[in-house]
Amino acid sequence: MFRTHTCGELRLANVGEEVILTGWVQRLRDKGGMLWIDLRDRYGITQLSLDEGITATELMQQARSLGREFVIQATGKVIERHSKNDKIPTGDIELQVTKIEVLNPAKLPPFLIEDETDGGDDLRMRYRYLDLRRTPVRRNLELRHRMMRETRNYLDGLNFIEVETPYLIKSTPEGARDFVVPSRMNAGEFYALPQSPQTFKQLLMVSGFDKYFQIVKCFRDEDLRADRQPEFTQIDCEMSFVQQEDILNTFEGFIKHLFAQVKDVNIEKLPRMTYADAMRLYGSDKPDTRFGMQFVELNPLVKNKGFKVFDDAELVVGICAEGAASYTRKQLDELIDFVKRPQIGATGLVYARVNEDGSVKSSVDKFYSPEDLQEWANALNAKPGDLILILAGGADKTRKALNELRLEMGTRLGLRDKNVFSPLWVVDFPLLEWDEEAQRYHAMHHPFTSPKPEDLHLIESNPGAIRANAYDMVINGVEVGGGSIRIYDRTLQSQMFSLLGFTKEEAEAQFGFLMNAFEYGAPPHGGIAFGFDRLCSLFGGSDSIRDYIAFPKNNSGRDVMIDAPAPISEAQLDELHINMKNLPKG
Amino acid sequence: MFRTHTCGELRLANVGEEVILTGWVQRLRDKGGMLWIDLRDRYGITQLSLDEGITATELMQQARSLGREFVIQATGKVIERHSKNDKIPTGDIELQVTKIEVLNPAKLPPFLIEDETDGGDDLRMRYRYLDLRRTPVRRNLELRHRMMRETRNYLDGLNFIEVETPYLIKSTPEGARDFVVPSRMNAGEFYALPQSPQTFKQLLMVSGFDKYFQIVKCFRDEDLRADRQPEFTQIDCEMSFVQQEDILNTFEGFIKHLFAQVKDVNIEKLPRMTYADAMRLYGSDKPDTRFGMQFVELNPLVKNKGFKVFDDAELVVGICAEGAASYTRKQLDELIDFVKRPQIGATGLVYARVNEDGSVKSSVDKFYSPEDLQEWANALNAKPGDLILILAGGADKTRKALNELRLEMGTRLGLRDKNVFSPLWVVDFPLLEWDEEAQRYHAMHHPFTSPKPEDLHLIESNPGAIRANAYDMVINGVEVGGGSIRIYDRTLQSQMFSLLGFTKEEAEAQFGFLMNAFEYGAPPHGGIAFGFDRLCSLFGGSDSIRDYIAFPKNNSGRDVMIDAPAPISEAQLDELHINMKNLPKG
Secondary structure: OOOOOOOOOOHHHHHOOOEEEEEEEEEEEEOOOEEEEEEEOOOOOOEEEEEEOOOOOOHHHHHHHHOOEEEEEEEEEEEOOOOOOOOOOOOEEEEEEEEEEEEEEEEEOOOOOOOOOOOOHHHHHHHHHOOOOOHHHHHHHHHHHHHHHHHHHHHHHHHOOEEOOOEEEEEOOOOOOOEEEEEEOOOOOOEOOOOOOHHHHHHHHHHOEEEEEEEEEEEOOOOOOOOOOOOEEEEEEEEEEEOHHHHHHHHHHHHHHHHHHHHHEEEEEEEEOHOOOHHHHHHOOOOOOOOOOOEEEHHHHHHHOOOHHHHOOOOOEEEEEOOOOOHHHHHHHHHHHHHOOOOOOOOOEEEEEEEEOOOOEEEOOOOOHHHHHHHHHHHHHHOOOOOOEEEEEOHHHHHHHHHHHHHHHHHHOOOOOOOOOOOEEEEOOOEEEOOOOEEEEEEOOOOEOOOOOOOHHHHHHHHHHHHEEEEEEOOOOOEEEEEEEOOOOOHHHHHHHHHHOOOHHHHHHHHHHHHOOOOOEEOEEEEEEEEHHHHHHHHOOOOOOOOOOOOOOOOOOOOOOOOOEEEOOHHHHHOOOOOOOOOOOO | OOOOOOOOOOOOHHOOOOEEEEEEEEEEEEEEEEEEEEEOOOOEEEEEEEEEOOOHHHHHHHHHHHHHOOOEEEEEEEEEEOOOOOOOOHHHOOEEEEEEEOOOOOOOOOOOOOOOOOOHHHHHOOOOOHHHHOHHHHHHHHHHHHHHHHHHHHHHHOOEEEOOOOOOEOOOOOOOOOEEEOOOOOOOOOOOOOOOOOHHHHHHHOOOOOEEEEEEEEEEEOOOOOOOEEEEEEEEEEEEEEOHHHHHHHHHHHHOOOOOOOHOOOOOOOOOOOOOOOHHHHHOOOOOOOOOOOEEOOOOOOOOOOHHHHHOOEEEEEEEEEEOOOOOHHHHHHHHHHOOOOOOOOOOOOEEEEEOOEEEOOOOOOOHHHHHHHHHHOOOOOOOOOOOEEEOOHHHHHHHHHHHHHHHHHHHOOOOOOOOOOOOEOHHHHHHEEEOOOOOEEEEOOOOEEEEHHOOHHHOOOOOOEEEEEEEEEEOOOOEEEEEEEEHHHHHHHHHHHOOOOHHHHHHHHHHHHHHHOOOOOEEEEEEEHHHHHHHHHHHOOOOOHHHHHOOOOOOEEEEOOOEEEEHHHHHHHHHOEEOOOOOOO
């Protein structure tokens, strides 16, 4: 038996007991003949004490030779502390050490194992096993574990059954790029790793499983951005004999349960917003509704006054930043620079201050009268002290840019508190989106999403206007989940593939098994999937999903700790019937 | 709202209620102007009734046109049945139907969707989504779900934290063959899919996570046997600051919890048997201890009596089959044929009957006196009516063959009841096994298993005799789990790799990250992994793990339902920098 207690366990009630603790040396303090050691494990920190006056000389010496992160076993008696530490649960006691055994020494870690560390990103990733020792990182994974558990508790309580679907499946051309796995036994053929268990969960509905879920790894071979990982975790759910309303209610209950159990936060009924409204009012299908600052379209007020930029614009649209009238020239210049960044793409920014006396002063005063500007202020409901910000140009691009500016202003004005949570449903997404480059439609959600029956008549005349039975759950500007009611009729599914540019043969080769299944008694069904990594980071108050993944990959898809990927042997290549080709030189 | 109740829910207390049910048409009976439909969903079966006397003619006609497996919505009133069916929970009532809506028609299924089906294996795999509709198959997956839940409940209750480890890792030459994934972003390099999260869970111990578990998919590209799948699920566990005793106690508790919660079976304290004893008494490291029939070595009793087969044999060993003395010549011939099969490999079988009068009659009477045979009977504790079966030859091969014969006799004598569970620990496995072909040692468990400290002195002189801190949990002759106390010292780990024939450079390239981690404060640790598919099949009373996997692959590693693996496009190959080569013709 290595230990009798953990380092987070001892209290005043244990005073007098002989105990054995194990853990890592967090810190040593040597002062006036006294030596204190903070001993750390997953459960907490307990102070060990040694006193030249009573401790054997050899033990004193041994203890003084310990280094940071040594793994030790300490035996001793629990005593009450002279100066208590009310910051830690074990702060009332300490261990008067009678014996120390070094279980494993440690080299000096390459960075500080403290809440605030001096290690850079790269170094911490290379030594991820040391970074994971730091309390904030450990807490992230503990949060993730709790969220997993509460997810299962909720769904299990509703009779959902967790079914594992296969990881070695078939590559499909639709959607993102697949990771593939060459087959040794089936020469010339490949498995693909699933981007989601979509078709399998639909087949489980055809099988009558009625309510399915799975917390499952998914894979996408895409160029990585800060918040993307080649492998990620999804909470994947599907239900039979449901309409959209049933799914929304079930998973509204889910998110309320998670917030209540994990964060002790009470969530009100989720508002619902159509995709059209979200785009009109926020310029985004994932609006951050922690704050208002909704878009107000100004075309009728600003046109034909001689200001060419507005006259030529498809859309002139503004927001009102409360209390920002005091912004300095420098701050306004920052905003102008912000909107002109290539990734935002606006050509300029018009602003107007509402003064304390109610008068309005704008950057385009030579084109607009004080009365004109007053109308703007009225339209935007701007009060004295507020700042009006206006962008103009092509409608889609301008909305997108103003969305970014709105979020920037929200951040600057402190309206995006990480401890405030504002979830909502965005509904009525378009079924299709037009791909200019490929000159064809893509499925906005995926090819299995059902069109709204009342829009089906547009299928020949104006397919782009068809709305889908699709919905996203959005929290604080982050899309945490999305889903749809599915097609369960072979004919409609064929039509959908044809709309997406599949030939009959392609559709049959790729998804024949699913369309066949629809002919043997498929129930109406629908579902949703949540991005679990993102949900964890949102609950944890971080922008980076990497902080919530035990062993993440970097932006080149590398695990720098184990150094993967890596070359494999010629013998392995031979067995898999493959050759390398076109390798970049060097 | 598609339904007000499920098909497993209605009782006498609901009589008089207007309800809506949805489900699949299981069966129609049309007799004397009455029509009954069994409507099925995941939750049960409810009888619908229509009566020419009171049901509208159109509805009667519509109902008569329904086929098996049609998905329908039925509205009606709950009434008490005339002739109750006490075999199903809803058997007291039926639904007097007033409206039927066909939600989806169904083609005639290619096999019967009944508990006993007429579909062959191949057909049922091709239409797995229909096979999953059958109650026994659905129950298997429900059992699996319950076992997953209870696994998590138990481990969670002991403060284990579930951590997801990566699926895209690095290929290692040790152990079975890896599935690999070519990297697009890192040309010429490959990820490997994990055979187990072994190194990651050890790193989590170095990180101080203390108690880890994960229910996780693992992958092995091996030629498949009946009970192997290329992807399989493991309950993977690791603990810090533990000795073997702590792990055995923790997971003895686990299996007891599972049996109690899932099967309502009370398991006694698990016996422990050394590997040496298991081989000596059962000829197997996974003995089926539901029955005795232990091996008795007979060398001293049988040698030097002129019977060359025994005189030349390294080992003569027998078992006593209780009550089998009445075996006919034909039955004995079957046993002789059995042991002579190539996969068993014995050259012959000696038998001896103990007659009712206590005399012994053997197949080698001309070499042995009645007194000799009496001695055999005494040694084997054979009573009147018993049959003694003896094999002879090289020790290892003979033990292996007698193990098979013992299991065969256990089956024939009805001693292997699927509802009896006999778990035990097999301990003290050898650290290494000699590979004749490669002329080098392999790790019997894996290279991270620690040797017993008291055997370490053999490391130069006789490494094959070193015992490991390794243990297997065996139930009914099936190895359901195995694990070990790990090496946590860099030097010892290096020595181990060198014993296994790694050069220093190879060890560093493959496992440098782990050996480095051991230098930064690694705690003593150990763990265990359970084969979850096999555990489910054992609990479910089946020999085939496939019955407990939603979408299994066949013996060629194919998913015949979705037809994977499959060729990928030239464009995909190009992006991955690979060419196919040496493809078999045709």
